[in-house]
Every structure is written in structure tokens, then in C-alpha cells.
Amino acid sequence: xxxxxxxxxxxxxxxxxxxxxxxxxxxxxxxxxxxxxxxxxxxxxxxxxxxxxxxxxxxxxxxxxxxxxxxxxxxxxxxxxxxxxxxxxxxxxxxxxxxxxxxxxxxxxxxxxxxxxxxxxxxxxxxxxxxxxxxxxxxxxxxxxxxxxxxxxxxxxxxxxxxxxxxxxxxxxxxxxxxxxxxxxxxxxxxxxxxxxxxxxxxxxxxxxxxxxxxxxxxxxxxxxxxxxxxxxxxxxxxxxxxxxxxxxxxxxxxxxxxxxxxxxxxxxxxxxxxxxxxxxxxxxxxxxxxxxxxxxxxxxxxxxxxxxxxxxxxxxxxxxxxxxxxxxxxxxxxxxxxxxxxxxxxxxxxxxxxxxxxxxxxxxxxxxxxxxxxxxxxxxxxxxxxxxxxxxxxxxxxxx
Amino acid sequence: xxxxxxxxxxxxxxxxxxxxxxxxxxxxxxxxxxxxxxxxxxxxxxxxxxxxxxxxxxxxxxxxxxxxxxxxxxxxxxxxxxxxxxxxxxxxxxxxxxxxxxxxxxxxxxxxxxxxxxxxxxxxxxxxxxxxxxxxxxxxxxxxxxxxxxxxxxxxxxxxxxxxxxxxxxxxxxxxxxxxxxxxxxxxxxxxxxxxxxxxxxxxxxxxxxxxxxxxxxxxxxxxxxxxxxxxxxxxxxxxxxxxxxxxxxxxxxxxxxxxxxxxxxxxxxxxxxxxxxxxxxxxxxxxxxxxxxxxxxxxxx
Numbered sequence: 001x002x003x004x005x006x007x008x009x010x011x012x013x014x015x016x017x018x019x020x021x022x023x024x025x026x027x028x029x030x031x032x033x034x035x036x037x038x039x040x041x042x043x044x045x046x047x048x049x050x051x052x053x054x055x056x057x058x059x060x061x062x063x064x065x066x067x068x069x070x071x072x073x074x075x076x077x078x079x080x081x082x083x084x085x086x087x088x089x090x091x092x093x094x095x096x097x098x099x100x101x102x103x104x105x106x107x108x109x110x111x112x113x114x115x116x117x118x119x120x121x122x123x124x125x126x127x128x129x130x131x132x133x134x135x136x137x138x139x140x141x142x143x144x145x146x147x148x149x150x151x152x153x154x155x156x157x158x159x160x161x162x163x164x165x166x167x168x169x170x171x172x173x174x175x176x177x178x179x180x181x182x183x184x185x186x187x188x189x190x191x192x193x194x195x196x197x198x199x200x201x202x203x204x205x206x207x208x209x210x211x212x213x214x215x216x217x218x219x220x221x222x223x224x225x226x227x228x229x230x231x232x233x234x235x236x237x238x239x240x241x242x243x244x245x246x247x248x249x250x251x252x253x254x255x256x257x258x259x260x261x262x263x264x265x266x267x268x269x270x271x272x273x274x275x276x277x278x279x280x281x282x283x284x285x286x287x288x289x290x291x292x293x294x295x296x297x298x299x300x301x302x303x304x305x306x307x308x309x310x311x312x313x314x315x316x317x318x319x320x321x322x323x324x325x326x327x328x329x330x331x332x333x334x335x336x337x338x339x340x341x342x343x344x345x346x347x348x349x350x351x352x353x354x355x356x357x358x359x360x361x362x363x364x365x366x367x368x369x370x371x372x373x374x375x376x377x378x379x380x381x382x383x384x385x386x387x388x389x390x391x392x393x394x395x396x397x398x399x400x401x
Numbered sequence: 402x403x404x405x406x407x408x409x410x411x412x413x414x415x416x417x418x419x420x421x422x423x424x425x426x427x428x429x430x431x432x433x434x435x436x437x438x439x440x441x442x443x444x445x446x447x448x449x450x451x452x453x454x455x456x457x458x459x460x461x462x463x464x465x466x467x468x469x470x471x472x473x474x475x476x477x478x479x480x481x482x483x484x485x486x487x488x489x490x491x492x493x494x495x496x497x498x499x500x501x502x503x504x505x506x507x508x509x510x511x512x513x514x515x516x517x518x519x520x521x522x523x524x525x526x527x528x529x530x531x532x533x534x535x536x537x538x539x540x541x542x543x544x545x546x547x548x549x550x551x552x553x554x555x556x557x558x559x560x561x562x563x564x565x566x567x568x569x570x571x572x573x574x575x576x577x578x579x580x581x582x583x584x585x586x587x588x589x590x591x592x593x594x595x596x597x598x599x600x601x602x603x604x605x606x607x608x609x610x611x612x613x614x615x616x617x618x619x620x621x622x623x624x625x626x627x628x629x630x631x632x633x634x635x636x637x638x639x640x641x642x643x644x645x646x647x648x649x650x651x652x653x654x655x656x657x658x659x660x661x662x663x664x665x666x667x668x669x670x671x672x673x674x675x676x677x678x679x680x681x682x683x684x685x686x687x688x689x690x691x692x693x694x695x696x697x698x699x700x701x702x703x
Contacts, residue, residue: 021490022483050486055517059479062472062514066447066483069470072490074483088473196468196484198443198496203463205471207454213461221461 001177007168010138010175011077011103011161012037014145016047017183020075020101021190024052024063028082029115030165031105035077057082061089061100068098069204071195073149076100079165080107080114080121087125090158094129094231096205099152099159099190102130103145106277106328107165108367116368117165118328119276123305123337125160129231131238132305134276135163138173140257143249146178150187151245155238157231162305164278166368178253186252235307242304260309261316262301265291269298271384272317274342275326276302279371283326286377295384302338310345317342318349322358324383326376326397328365335394336361358388364397372398406591412438421464423456426613426620428584428627429530430456433501435587436528436608437467439594444497445470445484449477449511451503452537452612453530475510477502478518478603481525497598498525505535508544508567515603519574522602526594529567529605530584532612540615548685549668549677552615559676571605572641580640580649583609585627589638589650596640609636617672626670634661634689648696656696664689 005013011034015023023042025035041047050067054060057078064074078086083104093100104122108114122132133148135141141163148159163169194202212223222230242259250256264284266272273283280301290297300316302309317323323346327336334340339361350356360383365371375397416437423430429452437444445468448454454471458464472480477500484498502511507529515527534552535541542552544565551559572579577600582590590608597604611626613619618626630636631651638652648656655661664686668674 022486024479024483024486048490050490052482052486053521054479054482055513055520058473058475059482059514059517062476062479063483063486065472065476066470066480067487067490068483070445070484070487070491072487074487089476092473196445196470198445198468201466201468203457203460203465203469203471206457206460206463207471208460213459215461 002174003177004172004174005138006033006170006172007138007141007163008034008105008170009037010142011145011163012041013177014142015075016041017178017180018146018149018187019073019189020049021072022050022052022063022067022074024054024060024074024076026054026057026060026078026082028057028079030107030169031077031079031082031103033169034103034105057085058089061086061093064100065089065093065096065098068100069096069196071190071192073190074100075102077103077105079105080109083121083125084109087128090125090128090130093158095227097156097231099149099156101145101148101152101159101161104160104162105165105169106162114367117167118366118368119162120329120366122160122162123329126306126337129157129235130306131155131157131159131235133159133161134301134303134305135161135168136262136278136281136301138168138175139255141168142175142177143253143255143257146183146187147245147249150248151238151242153190154241154245155234156192157234157238162277167278182252186248239304239307239309258303260302260304260312262303263316264299266298266300266316268296269320270296271298271322271324271380272320273297273299273324273326273380274302274338275299276305276328276338279326279328279365282371282373283376283380285373286380289377290381290384295381297380297384305338308341308345310341313342313345314349317346317357320357321386322360322383322388324360324362324380326362326364330363330366336363358391360388360391360395362395362397369398406588408588411435411588411591412441414438416442416466418464418466421456422458423452424614424620426623427452427456428611428623429453429532431587431624432530432584432590432608432610435591436501436594437465439591440497440499442467443495444499447472447477447480447484447498447500449474449502449506450537451506452532453501453503455537474506476514477506477511478515478527481527482518482521482523485523485525500525500527502527502529503537504529504531504533504545504567505543508565512570516574519571519576519603524601526597526604526606528608530608530610532610532615533564534612534615536612536615549681550673551676552673557676559674568605568607572646574603575644576603576605577601577643578604578640580605581607581609581636581638583627583631583636583638584611585624585631586638586650593640615673618670622670626667629662629667629670632662633664633667634693635664635667635685656700659697661689661693
């Protein structure tokens with residue numbers, strides 16, 4: 001069914017269709033309409049789930065961690081400082097291998113306070129062991145929310161579905177709401193290999209030694225490092241699983257994403273812009289303008305940021321002369337984190353050929369600074385030259401200093 | 402009133418293995434062993450970092466025969482809430498959910514999530530074993546460390562502040578059942594756990610738990626020191642049953658006998674109070690006497 005609704009409602013409907021069983025949330029702008037919608041659906045008995053209005057984000061994820069450990073499908077959502085307040089629990093959920101799904105409605109991080117959009121919040125959680133998906137529009141928000149549960153439960157790795165605060169969360173767009181019966185075909189009930197149960201007691205997340213250790217029957221069990229190695233292996237393996245999840249989704253619903261990247265006018269592009277989220281769609285307008293001027297420009301969005309699809313990205317970028325990374329986040333003291341990752345991804349191509357495209361990095365839109373299409377166009381066009389100078393310098397768009 | 406449990410009527414089945422990693426003479430070992438007997442097998446337990454984490458053992462060997470979820474320091478109560486949510490969503494009934502945390506995990510870092518759960522009325526039992534400091538990390542002061550106690554980070558003057566009264570804070574939430582216990586009176590603890598399980602919402606038990614290395618006494622004196630805390634009137638055993646407070650067990654007997662041991666007997670049995678002067682002990686004695694005068698008077702009025 002096609003409806004016109006906000007991005008937050010798209011996410012809420014995805015959670016409903018996924019039959020999440022335990023939902024815990026704490027209010028933070030711009031996430032609130034999402035969790036308000038879920039509480040409304042549950043109070044109106046349009047959705048069967050336990051809604052727990054916790055006293056903090058740290059507790060929100062604690063509720064999800066425990067509920068997931070006991071075998072329930074758990075969901076939470078947050079933004080910015082709420083996400084950072086969860087930080088310890090974010091690591092914990094991944095380390096405990098719990099398939100929790102969390103929507104991150106992207107917002108800049110204080111201090112100073114800002115409620116507006118950038119990507120610093122979720123990007124700063126890059127190394128926690130969660131899968132991160134970035135939605136570019138409302139359809140992707142609802143679809144990713146449903147796909148995230150399957151991906152998480154197949155891999156026993158938690159998933160963040162990230163989408164831009166206000167730009168997507170509070171804007172209204174038409175999108176298709178899948179039928180419940182088809183979502184049920186796509187996403188079977190959550191059945192973990194082990195759930196806390198007095199009938200078969202186990203002690204979860206016990207203190208684990210640096211080295212491997214024998215159990216009471218003499219069988220060797222993992223040490224801490226083996227457990228971490230397996231998380232890394234399964235994170236890498238989750239890219240194959242994402243391909244299967246996307247294929248399954250496409251077979252049932254007739255639409256889908258990348259799965260790793262979405263390319264627009266990239267096949268013959270000499271200059272390719274790279275971005276996360278709705279910014280990549282904004283850049284499509286700029287690409288159209290540049291193409292109309294005879295410049296072979298294209299834009300690529302990265303749909304899954306962790307695990308990082310380095311091979312797919314390197315392949316997509318191998319023929320172009322220049323890569324321009326537009327970012328709403330910063331690794332202070334260096335450059336945009338996505339830019340570093342893109343450079344790393346193209347490195348093995350460079351190793352084979354001895355040459356590589358130039359990579360420019362633009363920082364923009366921090367704390368909701370308006371991204372003006374003309375500014376994007378000027379920056380992109382100025383980058384479409386064969387040998388740009390000062391490629392290592394970070395470039396800022398819209399800065400008034 | 403329910404019949405009191407005695408040593409012969411305790412359930413025989415042990416739910417924690419002997420030879421676990423608790424220190425010699427650890428009173429938590431007593432409270433945990435008897436407490437689990439009261440809870441029974443149909444229980445899921447939530448444990449934050451604490452001495453209990455050590456007692457529980459090192460992966461892949463566990464001392465507890467119940468399903469146990471180790472959680473982050475601040476999140477015991479919220480995790481218990483999450484378990485309840487899952488059990489409800491999955492239609493699993495009549496499973497006891499119990500948070501079992503230390504005093505640091507309760508009075509300091511865990512107080513916010515515990516308060517939130519009380520306000521929401523989530524139906525679980527929360528047990529705080531109070532060994533009056535961060536013993537697991539090497540005896541640092543906590544909110545419940547008493548005035549004058551030497552710890553690793555109050556090493557010369559002793560703690561300069563009063564003990565935080567968590568049980569009163571919990572009772573102020575208006576929850577149905579709050580009780581204090583001592584590891585030195587395990588049968589009273591058993592009865593209070595059984596009673597607590599019959600109430601709705603969060604139930605709170607606070608167990609005074611002597612710690613030989615942290616408090617500075619020989620391991621064989623854990624029960625003796627625990628009893629001295631009660632018999633001097635310093636730590637009262639009581640329950641707040643739907644808002645009605647009454648002394649219980651050994652403290653109630655003191656009320657009948659109207660005679661407390663001198664507080665100095667308790668303080669001089671532990672090296673952590675060695676810098677506490679006689680004058681300071683006398684001040685504490687006066688506080689105890691004033692408090693108990695109130696108990697005696699309320700007894701006269703009933």
C-alpha cells in the first residue's frame with residue numbers, strides 16, 4: 001500500500017511489520033515521533049509488543065540486551081547524545097552476539113548543543129561491532145528496518161539502521177508499506193540457538209580469560225580473543241548474508257538496494273562523488289546538471305558502512321579519474337572517516353596498477369548547516385579537473401569563517 | 402505470620418557449587434547459597450560486575466546452577482525489566498526474575514536504573530548485598546561505606562561522610578516490600594526472600610554482608626561481626642511492608658530485651674575502624690541510642 005508519511009513513521013511501520021516483541025526507548029529529538037508512533041500502535045492494540053518507557057538510553061539498550069538474551073525480538077531507537085550514552089551497551093550487545101535492531105536518527109553531537117542533522121553520532125560508533133546500514137529515502141527506511149531483523153538474526157550481530165534527522169525523519173514522502181503476510185514470509189519468528197531458560201541454565205557473558213580454557217569435561221572453550229576473532233569473521237561474512245537478504249527481499253517485494261552501494265551515472269563517470277544517506281540523492285541533482293554541461297560525473301552512496309564493502313567500492317571506482325567524498329562527519333585531527341575508508345579500499349587497486357584516482361574530501365552540513373545545491377555544484381565542478389592541487393587538504397562547504 | 406524456616410526445613414538442593422571463587426570467610430557465600438535456596442530453580446538471575454561476578458566463576462565454568470545474565474555495571478534493574486518484557490512477550494509465566502548486585506552497583510552507579518524500574522512497577526526482586534565498599538576492585542569507598550572506615554581511597558582519615566541509606570530511598574518509592582537482612586542471619590534472609598516474592602512490582606532486599614579482607618577481621622569471624630552489627634543496634638533488621646515499618650528477627654528480639662551491646666564491640670572487631678577515636682564512637686553510640694529510644698517508645702505506644 002502506498003502512503004505518504006514521515007521517515008520516522010516509515011521506521012515505526014517497519015518495526016510493527018517485523019513483529020518486534022520488546023521495545024524500549026527514551027525520548028530524544030529527532031527520534032521521538034518514531035517511538036511515539038510505536039507506543040501509539042501498541043496502546044491501540046494494533047501491535048503486540050511490550051513497550052518499556054525507560055529512564056535513560058543506557059537502560060533502553062539494557063532492556064533490549066536482556067530481552068534478546070531471553071529470546072525476544074528487541075528494538076530501540078535513538079539519536080546523537082542518546083546513542084553516545086548507550087556506548088558501553090552498544091559494545092556489550094555486539095560482544096554478546098544479540099540481534100537487536102536500532103534506528104539511529106542521525107543528529108549532530110554536543111557540545112555545543114545541536115538538534116540538527118549530521119552523521120557524527122553513528123559514525124563515532126563505527127568500531128563497536130554493529131552492522132550499520134544507511135537509508136537514502138523513506139522507502140529504504142521501512143525496507144531496511146525489516147531487512148535489518150533478518151540480517152541481524154541470521155548473523156547474530158546487532159544492526160543500526162541510520163537515517164538523516166529532519167531531512168528524512170520529519171519530511172513526508174510517498175512509500176510502499178509491505179503487506180504483513182509477505183513480511184511474515186520474508187522474516188520468520190526469532191528462534192535463537194540459546195535463550196535464558198531455567199530449564200537449561202547457562203551463565204552468559206561471564207569473565208573470560210586471555211587464554212583458552214578447558215570446561216569441566218576437558219573440552220577447550222574460547223578465550224576472549226577467539227570470541228573477538230569470530231565477531232570479525234562474522235562481520236565480514238554478513239556481507240554475503242546481506243546479498244542473500246537483498247535477493248530474498250527482491251524476490252518477495254520486487255524492489256531492493258545495491259546491496260552494498262547505489263551508483264548513479266557511474267558507469268562511464270570520470271569523477272565520482274561518494275556520500276552517505278540522503279546527501280547522495282541530493283548529489284544526483286548536481287550530477288544531472290554537470291552531465292548537461294558535458295562533464296562525466298556520477299555519484300555513489302555507501303549503503304552499508306560496517307562491515308565496509310571495500311571490494312565492491314574499489315571495483316566501482318577503479319575506472320574513474322577522481323573521487324570526491326562529501327561527508328557530514330569528521331575524525332578530528334585527520335579527515336572524514338568515510339574518506340579514509342575509501343582511500344583504504346582503492347589501495348589494493350593502486351597496488352596492482354601503480355596509479356590511482358585522486359581523492360578529495362569535503363566536510364559539510366555539520367550540525368544542520370544548510371547544504372545549498374549551488375554550493376554542492378560549485379564544489380563538485382571545481383573538483384572535476386585532472387590534477388587538483390592540495391588533494392590532502394580538507395575542504396569545507398558552507399563555512400563562514 | 403508465615404512459619405519461620407529452620408535449618409531442618411531448608412531445601413536440601415544446592416543451587417551454587419561449593420569451592421567457588423569467593424574469598425575465605427566471605428559472607429556473600431552464605432547469603433547467596435541460602436538466597437538461591439529461597440528463590441528456587443525457576444529463577445533467572447541478573448548480575449552486574451561485583452564480587453558475585455568473581456564467585457560465579459570464569460568462562461566456561463560457572464558456580465551457579467541458575468540461568469545467569471552478566472550485565473554492565475549500571476544496568477542490573479533495566480536488564481531485569483528486559484527479561485520480564487521478554488518472558489511476557491513469549492508467554493512464559495511464573496519465572497522469578499532477580500537482580501543481585503553489590504552496594505556500589507546499587508547505591509552508586511545502578512541507582513538510576515533501579516529507581517526507574519521501581520517507578521514503572523516492574524515485577525522483580527532486587528537484592529543488594531552490602532559489603533560497604535568496592536571490594537572486588539580492592540576496597541574503595543562506596544556510597545554505603547560507613548563514616549570512619551578506612552578504604553584504599555580513604556586511606557588515612559577514613560570516610561568522612563555518612564553511609565547512604567538505600568533501603569529508605571527504596572521505601573520512598575512506595576514499593577510494596579523493602580527489607581533489610583544480614584548474612585549472619587541466613588534463615589531470616591530465606592524467609593524474607595520467600596515473602597518478597599509474593600508481592601508485586603520491585604521488591605528490595607538489602608543484605609549487610611561482612612567482608613573479611615575489606616573490613617579487616619579473620620575469615621572465621623564473618624558471622625560474629627555480622628551479628629555484632631545487629632546486636633549493637635547499628636544495623637537494624639526490618640521490613641517495610643506496604644508502607645508499614647517494623648523491626649524483625651534479631652532486631653525485634655533486641656526490642657523485647659531492651660538491651661543493646663555497646664557499639665565499640667563492633668568497631669573494635671575490625672581494623673578498618675582503627676582510626677576512629679573513642680569520642681567518635683561515642684557520638685555514633687549516641688545516634689544509635691536516640692534511634693532505638695524511638696523504637697522503644699513506639700513499642701510503648703502500641
